[in-house]
Amino acid sequence: MDFDLSPFSHSEVELLTDLKAQHFLELYARETGEVAAETSLATPFVPTTAQLTFAARVAWRNAARCIGRGYWPALHVRDLRHISEPEAVFAELRRHLALAWNGGKVQSVISVFGPDVRILNDQLIRYAGYPDGRGDPQNRRLTAQLVELGWQAPEQHTDFDVLPLAIQTPAGTRLFEWEAEDIQEVPLLHPEAGDLGLRWHALPVISNMELRFAGLTYPCAPFNGWYLATEIGARNLADQNRYDRLPELARRLGLDTSRERTLWRDRALVELNRAVLYSFDRAGVRIDDHHSLSQQFVAFEERERAAGRRVNGQWDWLIPPLSPATTPVWARIYREDRDLTPGFFHPRQRPASGCPVAHGA
Ligand code: ARG
DSSP: OOOOOOOOOOOOOOOHHHHHHHHHHHHHHHHHHHOOOOOOBBOOOOEEEHHHHHHHHHHHHHTTOOSOOGGGGOOOEETTOOOOSSHHHHHHHHHHHHHHHGSSSOOOEEEOOOOTOOESBBSSBOOOOOOTTOOOOGGGHHHHHHHHHHHHSSSSSOOBOOEEEEEEETEEEEEEEEEGGOEEEEEETTTTEEEEEEEEOOOOOOOEEEEEEEEEESSSOOOOOEEEEEEEIIITTTTTTTOHHHHHHHHHOOOOOSGGOOOOHHHHHHHHHHHHHHHHHHHHHOOHHHHHHHHHHHHHHHHHTTTOOOOOHHHHHHHOOOSSSSTTTTOOBBBBOEEEEEEEETTTTTTOOOOOOOEOO
16 A cells, blocks of 8 residues: 555655654653653654653543543553564453453553554453343444454353454454453442342453554554443443443332432432442452542642643543532533644544654554
8 A cells, every 4th residue: 555645745754753753752851851862864763662651651641531640650561562463462461451450459551562453342351232232232333343253152142241352463353252360350239239230340441542652653552540430330331322220220229210300310320330339349449439539630630730731631521420510620621632642542533733643663
């Protein structure tokens, strides 16, 4: 594929890429105090492991939608740029899950692979969504794609069948099944109502976003944090186009669902979130609540201001979906720079400048 849709000539692209590398190295020098060897047009920039580590952490710090990024300096970065072969990638992803799991004391980890690898799944761990209504409706398309690629769904569909992982390279797409020991899940128990017959996995690992910095793109760089309870209790299990479990829980709790104004939805929502926090705590699995995490986010904002940096933010993602106005984030104003790098981007989300991005060497 050698045609060029860009309005820039080849040498202009090189110049822009070079400027982005210079710009990154300035940031790196400013924040770490380490001055790197100069790059020039003649030598494509290949970041050191220390530079990659810094870039991944700053990409997290810049993530406009993330309320948990106060922990950015602690991101564990795995430099796996030498790995591009699907079996080896999958073996490293299994290690990623184990490292992130850390016996329940979940740690934030990113694994950066070679430039020719992509992961089809949007997260490493996803539950199948079936046409018969079982499972997570959000994953119906992904499930169908994986079936198309040869996945055999279990004969008895459940609501929580873990999907295989599709790893794509220039040689094609390959499917890998997780081992049972790779997948840590928490069964949901309500402190008074007991077993809810629901569960969720412990690790959210985003696997379809690219890490971009210095004019480079790393398309396979899966990263995880730990859950904020509302992600599970106020969205995944509650949204009407996801698991839609509020009506069932309301009935179980004996709430009056005959009229909206009994606020049975709101009451069930709070109880579902209590159950998520209670169950993760009981299982010894790290999870945050939205009040504490919002307070930590405000503290992060203050540290950033003190460091002379502006916080990149998208208000409608930063506020929690449950009781947002009770958190300090509600009354604040955020601005978003969609092109800020280092950053994590969805592959189709091209920088506004429209210029092509060179691939990592
Ligand atoms: N909201 C997504 C989910 O429920 C996960 C997004 C990342 N979340 C995180 N806590 N790092 O699966």
